Amino acid sequence: MDLTYTDDQKAFRDEVRTFLNDKLPSRLSGKVASGKRLTKADYEEWHAILNERGWLGVTWPAEFGGTGWDAVQRHIFEEETTRAHAPRIVPFGLNMLGPVLMKYGSKAQQDHYLPRILNSDDWWCQGYSEPGAGSDLAAVKTTAVREGDHYIVNGQKTWTTLGQYANMIFCLVRTSKEGKPQEGISFLLIDMDSPGVEVRPIVLIDGEAEVNEVWLQDVKVPAENLVGEENRGWTYAKYLLTHERTNIAGVGFATTALENLRRIAGLEQSSGKPLIENPFFAAKLAQVEIDLMAMATTNLRTIAAAAAGQAPGAESSMLKIKGTVIRQEINALTRRAVGPYALPFVSEALDEGSNVDPVGPDYALPATQAYFNNRKLSIYGGSNEVQRQIISKAILEL
């Protein structure tokens, strides 16, 4: 038992810190820290900076141009970039599609797409969920019918995050209605500029159009865009989900959010004293901090096991539930901490360089909108109820 990093790991952490100090533009970290809207160009700028250093393919092996880092190094990188308020790495190409192509894609697909992901030539989005297939993903209805050397795709995808920026989408499509629902699914790569693809924004309760509907009508997709074998897409989809679950606990996000809450609670006044001295507020803050201290160690236990070669199993379901519950609690406390200034909704104040002043303190609106936005955490990536089913089946064997 040793709860501290080794000397090598400490040296690595220092290297990451130095890099962030030198290379993370203060314009970007300032926007992240203050909860301003990030643009497509902001994300691409950060991706390019990381790529230049060879640090964009965080989860990728070196042979594909990735870092080759182990689980502990990835954790340290995540911890440090979050602490420094770097923009997040957009995960769809890097953490989701990339690993699938490396394991199941053809050599041609790997050679073509992987460098384009690193170079930000393509912006990928995820075509999984459908109106009738949320937690029950195997119920996808979008069809792909083989005609000569093409597939003709018809259907509708939804909750497509940042689809408005994407030029490519990886889709689960139905190529067979035989057998179990899982057996007729294929994994297809689709160019969003193809005729018949239409993207419609969905405005969420935080007022932002972070997600989209993607309509596919008679879209012609070259057969070479099939990943792996026809009707084996469920296997690839599940493999992707295990990668989606890296950093599922969100310890870095929770830690940063807790620091922000502590700062706000020190500035807000309640009955002539800082809110943080109010015993009722202080008790709630302390309780979530204590939960986070334990969860961070649960997370490290999983990471240490992964670094020792153990595949993450249903433990990630426990981390997903606990991690999202903690983050949502911090968001709720932060919303309450800003008091009446949770009410004014002056959306323009969230844009960089906006000449519209916020009403009340500048941290109030981002805090409130983050609360609404992060209600998604316990829904996406397998809702927390689906995770409980996984725990019940895989660990408790009920």
Add this chain to the structure above:
Amino acid sequence: MNFQLTEERQMLQDSLRRYLADTVSPEMLAEATESEAGHSETLWSGLAEMGVIGALFSEHDGGFGGAGFDLAVVFEETGRAGAFEPLVASGVLAGGLIAARGSEAQKARVEDIIGGAILGFAHSEPGARYDLDHVETKATKDGAGWRLDGRKTVVEHAGAAEAFVVSARTGGETRDAEGISLFLVPADAPGLTTRDYPLNGGGRAGEVTLEGVSLPGDALIGAEGDAFPAIEEAAARATCAICAEALGLMESIRALTVDYLKQRKQFGQPIGKFQALQHRMADVLIEIEQARSAVINLAGHLAADRVTRERHVSATKNLIGRAGRLVVEEAIQLHGGIGMTEEYALGHLAKRLTMVDHRFGDTDHHLERFIRLSAA
């Protein structure tokens, strides 16, 4: 970063788990509470022979362990078995304080303790609740010796102890950290009386009254008036021990409950097939993992500076209190009627786990303390 036990600790865990599984039974525990000793003399001598008491002390003090993770390993296993031997009272507290502050002559007692001698720690007083600095018991100079007067409450294993480490005030006011001293007092000292009684969750304790107890000068353990930091550190180690014990209790309760969910049939199927129960059990499991991490955090910071250590004491004890309550209440509910019976194995484990919240500060006490330590 490494969460594996060392080879030695792994061996200790394996052999202790095997020994306790072979030795402890619900009948044995029930008899132990009813017995005059208030614990199982068979089990106690077995633990001493295995070197389990020695694992609570550092090599410097004559043991072969003494670190936070040694405590965690030992007490997770005793908790798993539902045992209540005087390991905390005699080993961690009385023995720990003598090892930390005793003279060479007094330290001979540590060897006795490792061999199975039982000492008690008579510290808590009526009205003190969980405040470690609340000491009213007076020690007054009496020629070359001392005279002790006061009352000590819920002194664990008082009836079995051959001697006590007693805290008493040699200066300052009731709730001052300054002015507290420690004394080694034989259980048969004239003026010392014990009212002995059984405890919820197993084992026995006593109310210890000191009326004009005369002690020689060399009964003082360490210097006069500055014992509080050592008491606080001993309490931190004891908290680590009982939090690990709570974790072991949780693991046993979890195993019993999952088994029961698979066996018990209602409405024509095992009740574990019902989603309402599955989700509750999944939440119990998540909190037990949190509890395990909390124990690791505390065990890993017992040797840290005072504020860091004590923040972890309070964080861990708070979390264990909350998780323990959830585990107990859900386990009883998921079992249904059988979980309410004295006879079924769950009852003892559930009560013992509940009582962890009443030793060394409860959930609220430690939440408030965590806030104070965080502001400092």
